[in-house]
Amino acid sequence: MKTLLNRNKRSFYRGGAATLIACGAFLLPEACGPTGEPNSVITAFNVGMTDQDIKLDMVFSDQFQLNMDAMIPIINNFTGVRYGEVDLVTNPGGSGFTLSLAVDRSQLPQFGELVEFEQTQKLPNGQPMSNYINAPLYRLTFHPNPEIEVSIYLGPTKDNFYLGAAVGFAFMDQNFPPELVLTQLIQDKEKRKVAAASIFGPKIQTGMVLAHGGLFIATNINKLIEYYPPVTTNPSIAKSIPLQPYSKLDVQGPNAVFYRNPHNLLPLLNKFNNASEGVYPRSKPAVIIRGDE
DSSP states (O other): GGOOOOOOTBBOOOSEEEEEEEEEEEEEEEEEEETSSSEEEEEEEEEEESSEEEEEEEEOOOOOOOOOEEEEEEETTOOEEEEEEEEEOOOTTTTTTEEEEEGGGGOOOOOOGGGEEEEEETTTTTTTTOOOOOOOOOEEEEETTTEEEEEEEEEEEEEEEEEEEEEEEEEEEETTTTTOEEEEEEETTOOOEEEEEEEOOOOOEEEEEEEEEEEEEEHHHHHHHHSSSSOOOOOOOEEEEEEOOOOOOOSSTTTTOOOOOOTHHHHHHHHHHHHHHHOOOTTSSEEEEOOOO
């Protein structure tokens, strides 16, 4: 898995046929900063594929910070098989960060192995996933430390195989409205949906935190392979496919009407930054979190 997980180069090709897909910014519609520039939440959504590996990168803009270097292995607790890992990496300069999900497709489980796991079509906070995901997925959950929860979503079948990840952070519990979900769908130039990305609030009942707020990404591997078959004429060259976000940011949850107004949404996103700074200050070295190998 070493070549799968080169965080510096953001690539993981093993010399096999490869496809590299990159999309543009995830924007708040009609919301501009003091200079009139759009306030981007995500500046890139990258997908890389070979015949053995797949990697998703969700790159947050430098308006946001998460001073953390985390590596959480995805290991089936029943079989001990390692499927891949989730990474959180601070971008150069200490501003912005990247959430990555890397998976060795040759190690993905047979569906008979997944029956031990929960099946759900909801985010950790209980709100529905984007309608881009058309069936309940198998969920595997990990706790690399008390402040972070990681969920991996797989399935539901080998012919309709979604791959997704959610990372929850304790610092969002009091700084993001419970059950609020902000979602952006990603499409290619043929206007085919290829991925979904969400920021979601915590689940809190009677003052108790049942699930942290966090970040979610998902894509349908079968569709990616159908739309962007790997390059076979020259395996050493990655094929680049431009992707674009939908212009509309979908806001769901109990406070959706209020936060559909960009003037109310922007201060909320700033609270993410302030809460992150309180827990992982940029004035100190990045917090390093390593899950059990």
